[in-house]
Amino acid sequence: MPADVTLSAMAARPRRLGARLSPRIAYGLAAPSVLLLVLTVLAPILVMIVLSFTSYRFGETGVEWTGLENYSQLVGDRTFMRALRNTFAYVAMVTPASVLLGLFLAVLIDGLGHGRGFYRLVFFLPVTATLVAMALVWKYLLHGSIGPFNLMLQSLGLPALDIFGDRDLALAGLAAINVWSLAGFNMVLFAAGLTSIPEELYEAAAMDGMDGKLDRFLNVTLPLLGPTMMFVIVTSTITAFKVFDTVAVITHGGPRGATDVLLYTTYLEGFSYFRMGSAAAMTVVFLSIMMIFAWIQARVLDRKVHY
Amino acid sequence: MTAAVELQNISKTFGETQTLRDVCLSVRAGEFISLVGPSGCGKSTLLRILAGLAPQSGGSVSIDETAIDHLPASARDIAMVFQNYALYPHMTVRQNIATPLRMRRLPAPARLPGIGRFWPGQSSKRRDIDRAVVEAARLVEIEPMLDRKPAALSGGQRQRVALARAIVRRPRVFLMDEPLSNLDARLRVTMRAEIAALHRRLGATFIYVTHDQVEAMTMSDRVAVMMGGEIVQCAAPAELYQNPRDLRVARFIGSPEIATMGSDELAAANPSFAQWLPRQPVLVAFRPEAVRLQPAPDHLPVAAVVERIEQLGPEVLLFLQLRDGNTALTARLAAGRARPWSERQPITVWLPLRNLLLFDAAGARLDSVPFKDMADAR
Numbered sequence: 259m260p261a262d263v264t265l266s267a268m269a270a271r272p273r274r275l276g277a278r279l280s281p282r283i284a285y286g287l288a289a290p291s292v293l294l295l296v297l298t299v300l301a302p303i304l305v306m307i308v309l310s311f312t313s314y315r316f317g318e319t320g321v322e323w324t325g326l327e328n329y330s331q332l333v334g335d336r337t338f339m340r341a342l343r344n345t346f347a348y349v350a351m352v353t354p355a356s357v358l359l360g361l362f363l364a365v366l367i368d369g370l371g372h373g374r375g376f377y378r379l380v381f382f383l384p385v386t387a388t389l390v391a392m393a394l395v396w397k398y399l400l401h402g403s404i405g406p407f408n409l410m411l412q413s414l415g416l417p418a419l420d421i422f423g424d425r426d427l428a429l430a431g432l433a434a435i436n437v438w439s440l441a442g443f444n445m446v447l448f449a450a451g452l453t454s455i456p457e458e459l460y461e462a463a464a465m466d467g468m469d470g471k472l473d474r475f476l477n478v479t480l481p482l483l484g485p486t487m488m489f490v491i492v493t494s495t496i497t498a499f500k501v502f503d504t505v506a507v508i509t510h511g512g513p514r515g516a517t518d519v520l521l522y523t524t525y526l527e528g529f530s531y532f533r534m535g536s537a538a539a540m541t542v543v544f545l546s547i548m549m550i551f552a553w554i555q556a557r558v559l560d561r562k563v564h565y
Numbered sequence: 566m567t568a569a570v571e572l573q574n575i576s577k578t579f580g581e582t583q584t585l586r587d588v589c590l591s592v593r594a595g596e597f598i599s600l601v602g603p604s605g606c607g608k609s610t611l612l613r614i615l616a617g618l619a620p621q622s623g624g625s626v627s628i629d630e631t632a633i634d635h636l637p638a639s640a641r642d643i644a645m646v647f648q649n650y651a652l653y654p655h656m657t658v659r660q661n662i663a664t665p666l667r668m669r670r671l672p673a674p675a676r677l678p679g680i681g682r683f684w685p686g687q688s689s690k691r692r693d694i695d696r697a698v699v700e701a702a703r704l705v706e707i708e709p710m711l712d713r714k715p716a717a718l719s720g721g722q723r724q725r726v727a728l729a730r731a732i733v734r735r736p737r738v739f740l741m742d743e744p745l746s747n748l749d750a751r752l753r754v755t756m757r758a759e760i761a762a763l764h765r766r767l768g769a770t771f772i773y774v775t776h777d778q779v780e781a782m783t784m785s786d787r788v789a790v791m792m793g794g795e796i797v798q799c800a801a802p803a804e805l806y807q808n809p810r811d812l813r814v815a816r817f818i819g820s821p822e823i824a825t826m827g828s829d830e831l832a833a834a835n836p837s838f839a840q841w842l843p844r845q846p847v848l849v850a851f852r853p854e855a856v857r858l859q860p861a862p863d864h865l866p867v868a869a870v871v872e873r874i875e876q877l878g879p880e881v882l883l884f885l886q887l888r889d890g891n892t893a894l895t896a897r898l899a900a901g902r903a904r905p906w907s908e909r910q911p912i913t914v915w916l917p918l919r920n921l922l923l924f925d926a927a928g929a930r931l932d933s934v935p936f937k938d939m940a941d942a943r
Contacts, residue, residue: 466668
């Protein structure tokens with residue numbers, strides 16, 4: 259009898275649409291996107307991690323399991339360690355410069371009465387340009403003997419600077435190109451952040467005695483740009499870490515390894531020397547660094563921007 | 566601590582549209598004055614001009630007979646409470662309240678956020694500021710919340726913080742721009758009483774902008790009704806209700822709205838009214854409590870039809886139509902005197918014939934003086 263009662267109760271219950279689906283249907287609906295995610299993102303990463311424990315060479319049929327050997331070799335590899343150092347130095351130059359320049363441009367343009375759209379467009383143009391093509395232009399502009407930049411220096415009576423031929427300047431030169439292309443993007447992000455600050459807050463600030471632009475900027479604008487700032491710093495760092503095209507087009511890692519960076523070294527290892535196992539290990543290192551950075555920045559900046 | 570405010574011929578144009586036309590208003594020292602009017606009447610613009618947040622197109626603002634038009638907002642010794650509180654979301658309540666003092670009393674390097682606190686020689690000033698902050702917080706009863714961020718507070722508490730931030734520097738004039746409009750109805754009633762009490766305690770001049778006539782009527786010494794960029798009438802609340810100088814004021818103040826009808830329609834409803842009305846057509850207005858359901862001296866009967874009944878608890882509103890079918894009339898009566906009327910039921914009401922509120926076609930109030938003459942003539 260009780261079984262009957264429950265049965266009739268279930269039959270009497272109206273069909274619920276949407277609120278409750280049987281797990282089988284729910285998993286079935288999620289399956290296509292899960293499958294795509296696994297096939298296009300997770301599986302390649304997993305294959306790469308597995309490869310990093312082998313001595314696989316491009317074109318070989320056999321694969322030999324070598325354990326951590328690739329990683330232990332990386333630690334002793336002077337080229338790789340130099341690439342790692344160079345990449346960090348590069349990020350340390352590009353991220354602060356592009357973030358500050360982007361913020362500066364955004365605040366400056368925001369304060370304009372006329373021509374905001376024009377200036378935003380002008381500074382955003384580098385973002386839309388192909389960096390490989392622009393790298394060629396920069397290579398010509400900064401060329402040691404025929405570059406207009408050097409001709410200008412010489413006409414002013416200053417010594418010529420062969421930026422991409424100088425071991426001390428080459429990396430900074432590449433960084434400058436990246437700052438140029440990234441600042442416009444950051445500016446647009448900051449401009450969006452600026453529009454979300456309520457005008458009333460500036461009025462309250464005016465009543466409270468923040469007459470100076472600096473007071474207003476430090477007490478209202480900058481703190482309220484916190485969330486934007488965090489996002490801009492993270493994306494800029496990641497972009498800077500991924501530097502590849504300018505190195506590949508302009509310096510090829512030279513002069514004498516001064517612009518060897520992580521991705522370029524990995525690229526050479528995998529697709530010039532065909533040592534896929536070792537290249538995979540480098541990629542794992544690259545990925546780990548990116549994840550650590552993203553995590554640290556999210557943690558540190560999160561605490562300051564939450565209100 | 567308190568100051569008289571004088572607005573002389575303030576006008577403001579935004580491009581083609583004129584939002585304020587020659588507004589004149591003198592506020593006595595220590596007075597609580599409300600600017601009330603429908604949205605878009607220019608009351609907030611007027612307040613912002615007074616605060617120094619927007620420049621006027623013409624006219625001048627003075628405090629204690631000194632023109633302040635050239636002064637920036639911060640130098641006017643005026644504090645303002647904003648509709649959306651305008652608290653700094655990244656600062657604690659304590660820092661929010663301290664900001665006006667920090668900006669005024671500390672030298673530039675010492676007010677840098679974060680590193681400013683290491684600037685030497687400011688400890689006594691900082692102690693003073695902190696004491697003033699606690700005192701202001703205590704005045705609006707938010708002392709326990711000093712170390713919270715605004716996001717962790719309710720709307721009412723945020724409004725208190727905004728009040729404390731205005732109080733803390735002891736300005737001579739307080740401006741409030743619809744400070745209660747974001748609060749729920751119950752909280753609005755308590756905050757109304759508290760702001761009125763705060764005004765009495767501080768003794769400063771309060772200029773309060775609202776679109777809510779109840780707020781304006783209950784809190785203020787005087788109410789300035791603004792319509793279409795002008796102050797139509799500025800008077801004490803009771804005076805404004807009983808003696809409106811303009812039909813728009815009569816309609817805006819009082820709920821339910823005052824009933825108006827043409828003198829012809831009134832005379833048609835009961836020809837005896839004709840001798841009490843001027844010969845040219847005018848508008849006659851009746852407050853809901855002027856309409857009676859029993860015969861009374863100096864009242865004349867009019868036939869009407871019940872349209873709708875609203876039970877408000879202590880009283881009942883009776884919405885009526887005169888027999889002609891297009892003249893509305895509202896009666897307010899104590900709940901005990903209500904009878905079970907039904908809709909479309911014919912009913913007789915008595916309207917007063919003395920002290921009629923009469924307006925000409927343009928809406929200007931007509932004095933009742935000639936009617937005394939008419940009464941004498943009778």
